[in-house]
Amino acid sequence: MSNAIRFGCSxxxxxxxxxxxxxxxxxxRLKxxxxxxxxxxxxxxxxxVEQWQQNQNLERGNEVRCDEGAKFKLLRA
Incomplete structure (x- = not known):
């Protein structure tokens, strides 16, 4: 008898x-x-994104500040 027949379906x-x-x-595991x-x-x-935002805040500083005229007044938003 061969092994395939001896082991059978089980x-x-x-x-x-x-x-x-x-x-x-x-x-x-793959999932x-x-x-x-x-x-x-x-x-x-x-x-x-957070690093970029921090860098932009450092470079731009106060965005509300505007230069106007010869005396450079500070404008409030």
Whole structure:
């Protein structure tokens, strides 16, 4: 008798079950990795926006201040 006949359907069923469990675990791991990467990218983008805003605030200073005439009056908004 060959091995395929000796093991029969029960062996093939258990192999298929094991295959499906491993496949599901890998799919879950892949989904988690993708979600983590998306979070990291969003966090990095948010960090860049905050840094840019801080830099703009430092460079521009007080945006309400306007120069007018020879005496350079401070205008209130």
């Amino acid at each position: 062996h093939l069923t258990s192999v298929k079950r094991l295959y499906n469990v491993v496949k599901d675990a890998l799919n879950l 988690l990795a993708i979600a983590l990467e998306e979070r990291r990218a969003a966090s990095k983008a948010n960090s860049r």
